[in-house]
Amino acid sequence: MIVITGATGALNGATVDHLLDRHPAVDIAVCVRDPARARHFADRGVQVRRGDYADPASLPAAFDGADQLLLVSSNDPGADAVSLHRAAIDAADQVGVGRVLYTSHQGAAPDSPFAPARVHAATEQLLAESGVPWTALRNGFYAHSLGWLTGPWTETGRITVPADGPVSWTAREDAAEAAAIILDSDGEYEGPTTLTAPDAPTFTDIAALASDLTGRSIAVEVIDPQEWVAARVAGGQPEFVARFTLGMFQAAEQGFFAGTDPLLGTLLGRAPRTARQALTEAAAH
Template identity: 65%
Template sequence: MIVIMGATGALNGATVEHLLKRVPAEEIGVSVRDVAKARHFADRGVRVRRGSYEDPAALRNSFEGAEKVLLVSSNDPHADGVSLHRAGIEAAVDAGAQRILYTSHQNSRMDTPFPPGPEHAATERILAESGVAWTALRNGFYAHSIGWLLGNWREDGVITAPADGPVSWTDRADVAEAAAVILAGNRAFDGPVTLTARQAVTFDDVAELASRVSGREVKRVVVDDEEWTAGEPEEIARMKLTMFQASRQGHFAETSQVLAELLGREPRGITL
């Protein structure tokens, strides 16, 4: 059995949908906080059980009989994500899983200004020490999130943002499908596997794309980090700023052929 955690979320929910096209429903289980929200899976024959990082006993029960478990990374910025992920890994090991997969992020490492990076890196270290085969799906920066950084370019014709570096913006739907391909297939991916679009672009490139899409010139204006963060709630502004700081250091410039190979087509990048 393949058990997927967080299946009512956008990423792993899409993975379940793709998995249903490749594997009989009775061979799929989901571990979710609210089983009522997963009724659409239960109605199709998927095993639905309650499970969350905060309840290890329920999590172990939701993983019962699993050969493979796909863990979703915590998205709570106020939680101790590493401890939560450790609980998930231990629950999967206790349940007898033969392989644990985890939704990580490209270039996960301790020395990055992007806060999720060290958390993913620490989780990967726990996976490596678990004694079970493991795969870290190092997904590229999700392309839809660029909209949070571009400002009101459609209205004013200007993309105003701090200095940046190349980013291999990757479609979330593509990596969800790729996870299903890996889960359903016989090809073993041991350790980290990078899943990104095949091109990394800067905001200068994005301004050129915006110009083509809109039919008018869209300018790229570079502003000081502190100037850009003014006027937004500090916590949100600082999180966004770390993306620019990390991209300037090349942390998101890596590209990979693996996603295209898994999909059997060209991965999608950003769309405006």
């Protein structure tokens, strides 16, 4: 039995879809906070179980019988994500889950300026200490984020950032498909497993791509981080969101997202989607 958490989200929901191409529905269960939102999986024969990291008592039954358990990382900005992940790992250990796979991030590190990267590093440490076999799917930074990180460049002709650095922009769709393939390998991948696109362009490179795509001259402008935050806040963004996003740019500048790995393409049996494709999609919306 493969149990997937967060299946009503885009990442793990797509992983379930790929698993259904490979396995009978009776071999798959999804664990969600609101079972009504997973009706489309129930209609396909997938077992839907209620489970919520914030309600630890709900987790043992939700994880019971799992040979493999895919844990999605918490995206609740107001929660103590590490504590939530600890509750899930403890429940997995309690019911004897065969292997825990966790949706981590390429830049997982305790000293990253990007807050989620610190959460991922702490969660991987919990997994390492749990005694349960584990795999951390260290996905590259999701390429669809380019749509909002680059701002309204199609209108202004300029990409304004508070710092610049290389990022292995990786399609979430590719990461979801790779997760299904790794689940299908039944334990072949152990510990941190990096899944990235083959290249890591900087925002300067992204501006050059945008210029090539549009036939216009798109410039990149690196401004003072505090000036960038102030501009975001003046535009109506909550300050905590602006500072959260600032951490991503600073992590890129420090090289936390620079590494690339051929494994994703090997698993997919094709070239992963590129930053150019993601930028093309972002420009179309």
